[in-house]
Amino acid sequence: MLCICGSKIESKNCCSQFVSNDAIAQTPVALMRSRYFAFAHSATDYLVSSHAQSTRTSALAQELVDWCAVTHWAKLVVHSFDEQNLSDSLEKNCFTDTQEQLPTVCFSAYYFYQNEFYVMKELSRFIVEQGQWRYLDGESLEHINFGKIGLNKPCPCKSGNKFKRCCYKAR
Ligand SMILES: [Zn+2]
Ligand SMILES: [Zn+2]
Numbered sequence: 001m002l003c004i005c006g007s008k009i010e011s012k013n014c015c016s017q018f019v020s021n022d023a024i025a026q027t028p029v030a031l032m033r034s035r036y037f038a039f040a041h042s043a044t045d046y047l048v049s050s051h052a053q054s055t056r057t058s059a060l061a062q063e064l065v066d067w068c069a070v071t072h073w074a075k076l077v078v079h080s081f082d083e084q085n086l087s088d089s090l091e092k093n094c095f096t097d098t099q100e101q102l103p104t105v106c107f108s109a110y111y112f113y114q115n116e117f118y119v120m121k122e123l124s125r126f127i128v129e130q131g132q133w134r135y136l137d138g139e140s141l142e143h144i145n146f147g148k149i150g151l152n153k154p155c156p157c158k159s160g161n162k163f164k165r166c167c168y169k170a171r
Helices: 015-019 028-040 044-049 060-070
Strands: 071-078 104-113 116-129 132-147
Touching: 015 028, 028 044, 028 071, 028 104, 028 116, 028 132, 044 060, 060 071
Parallel strands: none
Antiparallel strands: 071 104, 104 116, 116 132
16 A cells, blocks of 8 residues: 555555664654644654653643544645755755754645635754654755645646545545
């Protein structure tokens, strides 16, 4: 089965090995993809352990449990650091954080919340802690509620497919 992170790689060779702690993500983008996978599978332990200790609050675990319980994740689009399709990278200037020179990944994640369809676009920052990449924080660049979408309408993820043949199937 191809990984739900959109990498076009088998799940077992992509995010699932990281979320099951059988392997360690070697790059910020691999970690970011695996965190999307973990959101979609409510793997909140992994979401906590892959979060930088310096920005990990005591409420984080419960917030993640609550958030995963009410969301259904449909699609991930990586805008920068996308090895599969660099020409699609419209956000090349997102690559590095200019202030602290931390690696960043710019992505859009499409999801359902209370039967309405959303996209959140974020610029995430990553640091190394204890020899592993971890998510430090993120700047929200865009957050759109598309509302309830007609099944025959074009999918908002710009795939060119009808909604019913695209992200709707992930509900
Ligand atoms: Zn993956
Ligand atoms: Zn779609």
